[in-house]
Amino acid sequence: MSDSDVNPEDFDSTEPEERDVASEAATDHEKFLSMLPHYYRGEVAQANSLMDRLDLTVDWAIAVVTAVLALAFQGGDVTAYLLLIGIVAVSAFLLFDVRRYRIYDATRARVRLLEENVFANTFDPAGTPVDEWRKELGTDLRRPTLKVSYLEALSRRLRRVYFLLYLLLGGAWVFRITLFTPGEPWTETASVSGVPGETVAGVVAVFFVVVVAVTFWPTGRRAKGEFHGEEPGRWKRSE
Known part of the structure; x- marks a missing residue:
């Protein structure tokens, strides 16, 4: 039967015989090595694309902060x-950023696995058990898992970018309700649509306490990578 005689509706990628279409390359050393560079380039390209999306989120957050600061101090x-609206907007960007960062970390971890177990050993063989890492990589490709917890991703992104944006907006808000309008009591300036200024200030204070705690709370590092003084670890599995 030719390929033209095959009905596309009869194809089921979940069938074992279809999923094992590349099993021959798993036992053929030459075919495996010829296929590996193509897969590696694809993973690197995907990681770069996800990094660009992270940068775009940060750029939008900075643009919003700049616009809010300009409007808040234009007078009138x-x-x-x-x-405060700016703080809410930055929080929304932060949540988008954390989700994208966790997906990026999962892709980056696969790239690092190939680099550690293939390319590094090409130059300096370390006796790595090939069957073990290939099995783990195959399992992760079939059932991808996030390699960094939500809390750690949130904390890292706060420390890298968003904590400074929050600090800038919070400091500007304090200045705006106090020194910027010396003729009015800060309780009146800080009020929002009938909500007393004391209540608004209390909510803002609690919010910043939580932000500081999440940003600087000491936790064990689970994100993959050796660029921050950490020793290379085992391939990470989901908790």
């Missing part, structure tokens, strides 16, 4: 709650 009837 513009009130201080614009800065």
Whole structure:
């Protein structure tokens, strides 16, 4: 039967015979090595694409902060709650960023596995058990898992970018409700749509306490990589 006689509706990629289409390359050393560079380039390209998406999220967050600061201090009837809106907007960008970072970390971990067990051993063989890492990589390709917890990703992104944005907006808000309008009590300037200024200030203070705690709370590092003084570890598995 020719390929043209095969009905596409009869194809099921979940069938064992279809999933094992590349099993021949697993036992043929030459075919395996010829296929590996193509897979590696694809993973690197995907990691670069995900990194670009992370950078784009940060760029938008910075643009929003810049716009909010410009509007909040232009004078007139513009009130201080614009800065609080900016904090909410930055929080939304942070949540998007954390999700994208965790997916990026999973892709980067696969790239590092290939680099550690293939390319590094090409130059300096270390007796790595080939069957073990190939099995783990295959398992992760079939059932991808996130390699970094949500809390760690949130903390790392806060430390890298968003904590400084929060600090800038928080400091600007304090300045806006106090020194920027010396003729009005800060409780009146800080109020939002009938909500007393004391309540608004309390909510903002609690928010920043939580942000500081999440940012600097000491936790064990699970993200893959050796660029931050950490020793190379075992291939990470989901908890």
